[in-house]
Amino acid sequence: MRLIDADDLLEIIEKYCGDYDCHDNESFDKQAVRMAIRSAPTITPQNEWISVDKRLPDKHAQVLIWSAKWNIAEAGSYYNKHFWVYNEIGDAYIADDITYWMPLSEPPDRDGRCGK
Secondary structure (H helix, E strand, O other): OOOEOHHHHHHHHHHHHHHOOHHHOHHHHHHHHHHHHHHOOEOOOOOOOEEOOOOOOOOOOEEEEEEOOOOEEEEEEEEOOEEEEEOOOOOEEEOOOEEEEEEOOOOOOOOOOOOO
């Protein structure tokens, strides 16, 4: 099984149907769906490290980062072409040699349960 992004899938189908008149022929609709599913990008599963050579996180998004220099994981964010780490009093520093990152999981709710 391969996880895919539904928004990306819809964009691919809409582009395909823009290039071809999908609504006049049912076989084109089926063909568009098959093509879109095959070409939709795979979602990175939760808890899977992403190479910075492959993709960078969204600007200012809080993520878990891996420093190859220090062999440590810590929370940080990416902007101005650097990964930044903040301490508890608000000081920040640029993290060295970041090679991988991953999205942070959802924080626990008020009752201490994880997720939404």
